[in-house]
Amino acid sequence: MVAVRIYVEGGGDTRRAQEPLRIGFGKLFARVLGERARPKVITCGSRKAAFDDFKRGLKSHPDALCILLVDSEEPVKPGTSTWDHVLRREGDQWLRPDGVSDEQLHLMVQAMEAWLVTDPDALAAYYKKGFRRDALPQQKDVEQVAKRDLYDAMERATRDSKTKGKYAKSHAFELIGLVDPHKVRAASAHAARLFNLLAARAEAGPP
Template identity: 80%
Template sequence: MVAVRVYVEGGGASRRAQEPLREGFSKLFERVTGGRARPKVIACGSRTEAFDDFKRALKSHPDALCILLVDSEEAVKPGTSAWDHVLKREGDQWPRPDGVSDEQLHLMVQAMEAWLIADPEALAAYYKQGFRRDALPRQQNVEQVAKRDLFDALDRATRDAKTKGKYAKSHGFELIGRVDPHRVRAASSHAARFFDTLIHQAAGGQAADGGA
C-alpha cells in the first residue's frame, strides 16, 4: 500500500510551533476521508520551506505519494493549473519537479483563512460571545475573497469576542480541525479538488506513513 504525505505551508520555524497546525490539518483530513486511511501531515513553516521539503521528500520517500499544500497568495486565473500558478507567480517561480503529477500540488485559495470563513458556524462556536458573523464576507465562493480582506474580516468579526479574543494565527490552527469539510468543499473548488484526491487515495486502501 502507498503512503500519503502532505507537506503543508505554515506553522512556524520549530517542530513545537508546527505541532498545532499539523494536528489541526490531521483532524480535518480525518473528517474528509471519513476516518479511513489518512495522510501523514508535515507542517513546514514558510512556503519556500514547504516546497523544499516536498522536493526532498520525492527522493527520500520514493514509494509514497507526496503532496504539497500551499496558499495561492492571490487569485488563480481561470483555467490555470496549480503548477502553472506557482511557476508564473512572482516570488515563487517554482518549476514542476520531474515525474510529479498535477495531483501532487494543491492550493488554499488565497490563504488557509478562506477555508475558515467557509464555515461561520464553526467560528461562532469557537469564539462564542461577541462574535460578529455579519462581519464575514458574504461571497459564497471564498476564492474570490482577497487575502487582505480575509484577515480584515476576521479581525472585525472577532474584535469583541470575549472568550478567545481577536483572531490570531494560533486560532486558525485549531479552527482548521473544526471546520465542516462539506462547507469548505462547497465554497472552494480548489478545496474540493484536494479533498477528492484524499478521498480517492483512502478509497483505494492506501495507508498513511507512520514515519517522521
C-alpha cells in the same frame, strides 16, 4: 493504499510551533475521510521551506504520494494549473520537479482563512460571545475573496470576542480542525479537488 504525505505551508519556524497546525490539519482530513486511511501531515513553516521539504520528500519517500499544500497568495487565473500558477507568480517561480503530476500540488485560495470563513457556526462556537457573523465575507465562492480582505474580515468578526479575543494566526491552527469539510468543499473548488483526491486514494486500498 499508497502512503500519502502532505507537506503544508505554515505553523512557524520550529517543530514545536508547527505541532498545533499539524494536529489541526490531521483533524480536518480525519473528518474528510472518516475511518479510511489518512495522510501523514508534515507542517513546514515558510512557503519556501514547504516546497523544499516537499522536494526532499519526493527523494526520501519514493513509494509515497507526496503532496504540497500552500496558499495561492493571489487569485488563480481560470484555466491555470496549480504548477503554472506557482511558476508564474512573482516570489515563487517554482519549477515542477521531474516526474511530479498536477495532483501533487494543491492550493488554499487565496489563504487558509478562506477555508475558515466557510463555517460561521464553527467560528461562533470557538469565539463565543462577541463574535460577529455579519463581518464575514458573503461570497459563496470564497476563492474570490482577497487575502487581505480575509484577514480583515476575521479581525472584524472577532474583535469583540470575550473568549478568545481578536483573531490571531495561532487560532487558525485550531480552527482548521473544527470547520465542517462539507462547507469548505462547497465554497472552494481547490479544497474540493484536494478532498476528492484523498478520498479516491483512500478508496483505492492497497496497491
